[in-house]
Every structure is written in C-alpha cells, then in structure tokens.
Amino acid sequence: MQPLSGTGVSAFFLKGFSGYPALEHLLFPLCSVMYLVTLLGNTAIVAVSVLDVHLHTPMYFFLGNLSTLYICYTSTFVPLMLVHLLSSRKTISFTGCAIQMSLSLSTGSTECLLLAIMAYDRYLAICQPLRYRVLMNHRLCVLLVGAAWVLCLLKSVTETVIAMRxxxxxxxxxxxxxCEILAVLKLTCGNTSVxxxxxxxxxxxxxxxxxxxICLSYLLILATILRVPSAPGRRKAFSTCSAHLAVVLLFYSTIIFTYMKPKSKEAHISDEVFTVLYAMVTPMLNPIIYSLRNKEVKEATKKAWGRSWTSR
Structure with missing residues (x-):
C-alpha cells in the first residue's frame, strides 16, 4: 500500500450516518430545527446587544461575542452535514476539509476562553463593584476578546497544517x-506524535x-454573595451571573461526558449521535437561557420587538 502525500489527496468521504438511512431521515428535521433556532436566537442576542444602548456594557459585549461564536461554530459543519444527510455523495475536498477542521477547532477553543473571560467579568462586577468600570474598561474588553479569537485561530491553523501535511x-x-482532527489522523500512515x-x-x-x-471565580463570587446581609441583595448579586453559570455547566458537562467516559474498542453510532446533539444543544440553548434568566435582555427584546411593529 503506497502512501499518498497530504497534498496528493483530492477529497475525503465523510461516513457519518451513511449506514443508517432511517436515522438520517430522523436527524435531518431535528438538526434543521436546532440550527434554525441557533441562528435566529443568537442573531437576536447580537442585534439586541448592539441596538440597545443600555446593554453597551462589558457583560453584553462578551455575550454578543459568544453568540457570534455559536453562529460561526455551528455553521462550520451543520449546513454540509444537512446536505450529506439527504445525499449519497458525502465527499468533501481536501481544502474544504482543512478549512472546516481549522474553523471548528478555532471556534471550539475560543468558546473555552470566552467563558473564562466572562467568569472574570462577573468576578469583578460582584467582588470589585466600585472599581469595576475602571478595571473592565472597553479597551480591556476588546483586548481580551481579540486575543482569544486570534490566539485560538493561530493555534488551530497550526494544528491543521501539521495534521494535513x-x-x-x-x-x-x-x-x-x-472533518474532526482525530478522525482524520486515523487515516494517516506517518508519525503523528507531533x-x-x-x-x-x-x-x-x-x-x-x-x-x-471559572471555578475559582465562582468560589470567590459565592463567598462575596454570602457576605451580603440582605436576602434580596444576595438574589440580585447571583442573578447577574446565573445565566453564564448555566451555560458553563451545560458546556463542560457535555464535554466531560463525551470525552471522559470509558472508550470501547469499536465506535458506536450512539456516540456519534450524542456528539451531533451536544455540538448543537449549547449554541441553541444559549439565547434561551439568557432570555429566561436575564431581565435586561427580556426588556431590550420587548423594546426592539415593539419598535419593529410600530415602524410597520
């Protein structure tokens, strides 16, 4: 068997759920609805954060970036996956595979850093309220988010180039x-140690x-909240970070369940189905969680909705 150089490969076949036609027919409408909800919900969060001047704060700047990231992340694989669910031709070009791999790695990595940045923001807001506006100024917000996006993109491009060569x-x-990087690496016959x-x-x-x-930030936040003398004050302090904490718990619980559970020698279709769902559930639930847990988002959404109707 002669090895082919990475540049000599023209296309890959994404097996996916090709051995389970009935499952493909079930997943297509389910994933289509989840993707549509993800796009509409997160776009609404971004729009409300930009249009409402009351939401021009660090917390909603980070939330807008998180929603943008979820749109980008799901768009790296869902549209092509939906096409493949209805087609027997499930190929992707070598270049397309590399781009998909890089963008998926980049957005997934950026999410981890954004959630940590948002935890730091909540720590400053609750534990350092008098100095919050000085410490978390607009310049620092842009620097933190920009660094997260750029560093993760560089890391992902480097990992992709090494793997695809x-x-x-x-x-x-x-x-x-x-084009998940570990799945692609299984096809190589070279030294994958690097x-x-x-x-x-x-x-x-x-x-x-x-x-x-994140855990350290919330331990400090909890200690501060418990020192608040009044019960309404404690509830108000916790409500400012409850939505973010819910997203963190959802994201890391699915990640840990997926990658830390015992691996069998043979891959099971149930593992792949769960991977599809976990990759789409958190982006879909993000706007729902913030809408239900945050009064400011609900009020801004109502105002934007009211303005859109009155303008007609």
Whole structure:
C-alpha cells in the first residue's frame, strides 16, 4: 500500500450516518430545527446587544461575542452535514476539509476562553463593584476578546497544517460527520506524535485551565454573595451571573461526558449521535437561557420587538 502525500489527496468521504438511512431521515428535521433556532436566537442576542444602548456594557459585549461564536461554530459543519444527510455523495475536498477542521477547532477553543473571560467579568462586577468600570474598561474588553479569537485561530491553523501535511494511506473514509482532527489522523500512515503533542497541550490549556479559573471565580463570587446581609441583595448579586453559570455547566458537562467516559474498542453510532446533539444543544440553548434568566435582555427584546411593529 503506497502512501499518498497530504497534498496528493483530492477529497475525503465523510461516513457519518451513511449506514443508517432511517436515522438520517430522523436527524435531518431535528438538526434543521436546532440550527434554525441557533441562528435566529443568537442573531437576536447580537442585534439586541448592539441596538440597545443600555446593554453597551462589558457583560453584553462578551455575550454578543459568544453568540457570534455559536453562529460561526455551528455553521462550520451543520449546513454540509444537512446536505450529506439527504445525499449519497458525502465527499468533501481536501481544502474544504482543512478549512472546516481549522474553523471548528478555532471556534471550539475560543468558546473555552470566552467563558473564562466572562467568569472574570462577573468576578469583578460582584467582588470589585466600585472599581469595576475602571478595571473592565472597553479597551480591556476588546483586548481580551481579540486575543482569544486570534490566539485560538493561530493555534488551530497550526494544528491543521501539521495534521494535513502527513501522508495518507489507502482509503480516505473519515468515520465522522465532519472533518474532526482525530478522525482524520486515523487515516494517516506517518508519525503523528507531533500532532498529538500539539493537541494534548492545547486540550490542557483550553479545558482544565479555563475550567479551574471559572471555578475559582465562582468560589470567590459565592463567598462575596454570602457576605451580603440582605436576602434580596444576595438574589440580585447571583442573578447577574446565573445565566453564564448555566451555560458553563451545560458546556463542560457535555464535554466531560463525551470525552471522559470509558472508550470501547469499536465506535458506536450512539456516540456519534450524542456528539451531533451536544455540538448543537449549547449554541441553541444559549439565547434561551439568557432570555429566561436575564431581565435586561427580556426588556431590550420587548423594546426592539415593539419598535419593529410600530415602524410597520
């Protein structure tokens, strides 16, 4: 079996759920609805955050970026996945695979950092209220978010280039519904140690480290809230970060369940179905959680909706 250089590969076949036609017919309407809700809900969050001057604060600046990220993340794989669910031709070009891999890695990594930045913002707002506006100024907000986007993009492009330059042998069937880097690496016949080291270091820096930072932030927030003398004051303090905490718990619980559970020797279709759902559930629920848990978002949405009707 002659190895093919990475640049000699023209296309990959994304196996996905091709062996389960009935499941494909079930997933198509389900994923279509979830993707539509994700686009509409997160676009509404971004629009409200921009249009309402009362929401021009660090918290909603970060929330707008998180919603933008969810739109970008789901758009990296869902449209093509929906096409493949209805088609027997499930191929993706080599360049398309590399772009999809890089963007998916980048947006997923940026989410980890954004959630940590938002936890830091809530820590300053509750634990340092008098100095909050000085410490979390607009320049720092832009710097933190810009650094998260740029650093994660550079990291992801580096990981993608290293992986896609490896020689590929034999078949080019990716046992996944997207160009997931670990699934693509299984097709190579070269030395993957460098790529695996990069992925391991990136996983450590972007999963346990931000999670530990988030946990520390909320421990300090909890300690501050418990020192508030009045019950209404405690409820008001906690309500400012409850929506973010719900998103963090949802994101990390699904990640831990997916990657920390015991792995069987053979891949099960149930694992792939859960991967599809977890990748779409958090982006879809983000606007719902913030709309239900945040009075300011609800009020701004009502005002924007009212203005849109009166303008007609």
């Amino acid at each position: 490896l020689p590929f042998c034999g078949h080019h069937v990716v046992s996944h519904f997207t 790529s695996e080291v990069f992925l391991l270091v990136g996983s450590i820096l972007l999963l346990p480290v931000p999670l530990a930072f």
